[in-house]
Amino acid sequence: MKKLIVSMIKASGPMPIDHYMALCLGHPTLGYYMNRDPFGAAGDFTTAPEISQIFGELVGIWCVAAWQAVGSPSPFLLVELGPGRGTLMADILRATAKMKEFSEAVQVHLVETSPVLRQAQRDKLDRQITWHDSVETLPQEPLIFVANEFFDALPAQQLIRHNGATYERCVDVEGDDLVLAIRPIPQVPGLLEGLNEISTVSSAIATSLGARIDALGGAGLVIDYGHLQTAAGETLQALKAHKTVGVVEHPSESDLTVHVDFEALAKAFAAGGAAVLSPKTQGAFLNEMGLEARAAKLAAKLVGQTRKDFLTGAARLVDDKEMGQLFKVLAVAQRLRQPIYPFEAP
Ligand code: SAH
Numbered sequence: 001m002k003k004l005i006v007s008m009i010k011a012s013g014p015m016p017i018d019h020y021m022a023l024c025l026g027h028p029t030l031g032y033y034m035n036r037d038p039f040g041a042a043g044d045f046t047t048a049p050e051i052s053q054i055f056g057e058l059v060g061i062w063c064v065a066a067w068q069a070v071g072s073p074s075p076f077l078l079v080e081l082g083p084g085r086g087t088l089m090a091d092i093l094r095a096t097a098k099m100k101e102f103s104e105a106v107q108v109h110l111v112e113t114s115p116v117l118r119q120a121q122r123d124k125l126d127r128q129i130t131w132h133d134s135v136e137t138l139p140q141e142p143l144i145f146v147a148n149e150f151f152d153a154l155p156a157q158q159l160i161r162h163n164g165a166t167y168e169r170c171v172d173v174e175g176d177d178l179v180l181a182i183r184p185i186p187q188v189p190g191l192l193e194g195l196n197e198i199s200t201v202s203s204a205i206a207t208s209l210g211a212r213i214d215a216l217g218g219a220g221l222v223i224d225y226g227h228l229q230t231a232a233g234e235t236l237q238a239l240k241a242h243k244t245v246g247v248v249e250h251p252s253e254s255d256l257t258v259h260v261d262f263e264a265l266a267k268a269f270a271a272g273g274a275a276v277l278s279p280k281t282q283g284a285f286l287n288e289m290g291l292e293a294r295a296a297k298l299a300a301k302l303v304g305q306t307r308k309d310f311l312t313g314a315a316r317l318v319d320d321k322e323m324g325q326l327f328k329v330l331a332v333a334q335r336l337r338q339p340i341y342p343f344e345a346p
Contacts, residue, residue, distance in 0.1 A: 001030045001252035006173050014170035014181055017236065018199075021155035024252045026113060032252045033114040033153070039085055044239050044255045047149050048223070048282075048323060049088035052313040054298070055148075056091020058289040059221065062331075062340075063092060063144050064102050066219035069340045070333060073142035073217055074105035081111045081135070081205075082150030086121035092146070093125070109138055135208050145209060145220035151265065152224050152257040156199040158236065161191040169195070171248055178248035194232030197258050203268035210272020210332065219333035219340060225326045226260030228279055235259035262328050269332045277331040277343035283324025286317055288342035 001024065009015050015023075025032045038044045048055040067076065080089050089108065096102050108125070111132045112118050118131055132138060158169035166188050172181040209220060226235075238247045240254040247256065266276040280288075295314040299307050318324040331343045339345035 002178065005178060005251055009173050014172040014183055016157055017169045018155040018157040020171045021256050024256055025153060030252050032255060035116055037085065037116060037120060038255055044241060047084060048317055049091060049148065051316055053091050054291055054294050054314050055317055056088045057095035057294065058286055058291060059146055060092035060095035062221060062289060064096055064099050066340050067102055067144055069336060069338060070217050070219055072101060075107050075141065076105050077109045077138060077141050077143040078106045079109045079111065079138060079143050079145040081145060081147035082153060083110045083112055083121050084117060086124035088148055090124050111135055135205055140216060142217035143212065144218055148223045151202045151222060151260045154199050154201045156197045156258045159188055159191055159196045159198060161193050180248060192232040195234050196232055197235060203264060206265050206268035207272040210269040210274035213332060213334050214273025217334050222265065222330040223282060223327060224260040226262050226328055228262050228328060230261050230263040262330050266330060274332040275335045275346040277333065277340065277346050279328050279330040281325050282327035282329055283318040283320060285329040285342065291318055
């Protein structure tokens, strides 16, 4: 990957950060996600569904509430964007299996580009599934979608506004090494003073989903780390074996992510025509969905270290110093009069 990037930069000049992210993560054969399972202790990072089954169970219950709020369409698409190992979808389907009408109406559609992870999802879910490379090929049906730690993996540009001038963060070559550089670019309207991270790919996906929900009906949940208000500042980071590494140090061998700008994402969903319900922290969302009671019920069947680890995992999802505050939950829906618990009406 490094050789490829060096040759591309030599041929056409410094590479903007969003191109670099897109190549490192999504190159069809060399991309980070294309040939590995990055999760867990032996991988680079872990995610809420991998930490505790309660996460997927409560998201599943939310999906049922959302489905009922939008008029219980049958059939409907249960769509997950970036399903990783398939753990979240497996937990959603298990938790909702007894809701007869819901589970009879479900058609599972997964948006996933990685062949390795598609295989993991196939093994885990063992049922009729349709995979898609992008949301564009989803059938024209009402949908309930979930996206956990999906948008943070999508490419973002880094644009800098300083003293009236505009610059773009790029990757350049120095000797044999990749280095970060900036280059002046023409004015871009609407930038904040400082460094702006802008994910046009994320906005395009949100607008497309918003338009589908408006036209066909449905709702969805985005869960990710990020900020509720657009703000200047750098959040791009590279993770390898659970440690932060330099962004250009291990191209396609480290996970590259940016914090999600929920304000920009909300505007993009609304631009498509969906209603945006006022977002919450993950801690508030899971607590209001009944995490404590569910954790106590499951823990009652466990003993010793297993019980301890289980309770630690559940607490990690909601603790302020762990995932509780940093992660946010944004719900969107077709324009309705009633709220969808635990979100207030838009
Ligand atoms: N939701 C899972 C995995 C998060 S990691 C969990 O919570 O554990 C990001 C996921 O998004 C991976 O499955 C990755 O392969 C997928 N992905 C990344 N970029 C993508 C893209 N452009 N289109 C579709 N899927 C993508």
